[in-house]
Amino acid sequence: MKKKLLTVDHLFVTLDGNKILQDISFSVKENEVLIILGPNGAGKTVLLRTILGLVPHTGTVEWNTKEISYLPPQEGINKAYLLPLTVKEFLSFKKIPPYQIDKIMETVGLAKILQDTQIKKLSTGQFQRMLIAWAISNNPKVLVLDEPTTGIDIGGEETIYSLLHKLWKDKNITMILVTHHIHVVWEHATEVLCINKKKLCYGKPETILTKENVEKIYGLGAKIYEHRHTT
DSSP states (O other), X not given: OOOEEEEEEEEEEEETTEEEEEEEEEEEETTOEEXXXXXXXXXXXXXXXXXXXXSOOEXXXXXXXSOEEEEXXXXXXXXXXXXXXXXXXXXXXXTOOHHHHHHHHHHTTOOGGGXXXXXXXXXXXXXXXXXXXHHHTTOOSEEEEESTTTTOOHHHHHHHHHHHHHHHHHHOOEEEEEESOHHHHHHHOSEEEEEESXXXXXXXXXXXXXXXXXXXXXXXXXXOOOOOOOO
8 A cells, every 4th residue: 555645635826915825635555646727826836835844824734754855946046047057066065966967867868968057047948957857866755846847848848747747657756846838737646735725635646637626626618638648
């Protein structure tokens, strides 16, 4: 039986007098990919920050592991203000031994030649791969990602999600991932939590992503596109 790594029970978050999240409960087990789905402004990022202990709340958030890595949304990082570090120097801050940097860059699909490139000169997709390398360098049990393809074009978005899918399979990582793109759920989720301030639906994608539930999340006229990886 898979170990339960996270239990959230009757979670409420109120910020500046505004009710952001109301009565949300769910759990995450080993090797699951839980995608938190909802429209902009639904409280998805607040939920992630809350389960990471960064936001005051009522209710229960209980982790059964301390081996957690968090990848924030790239839109919150202004590369123009980053220190003039190379990729190798940046990864070295995580105490990754030099002999392992080649390997971890290969794992996330970054060419070895980029080691001496300043991180502010990387493309958006390359920069995100570097951040993923940073996040997985200490072999976490849980990887928490907030909109991991923000600012990346459609082709680059697919390669990032394919990379995450491969990491999930190869490294047995449990993932909690926020997105508002419903097609990502069909391709990558084992479980899905739909929210819009409160829990709208929760369970296996093939069970709970009905036309009625999708319209409840996104409004009338929303469409379901089902496509899953075969490996």
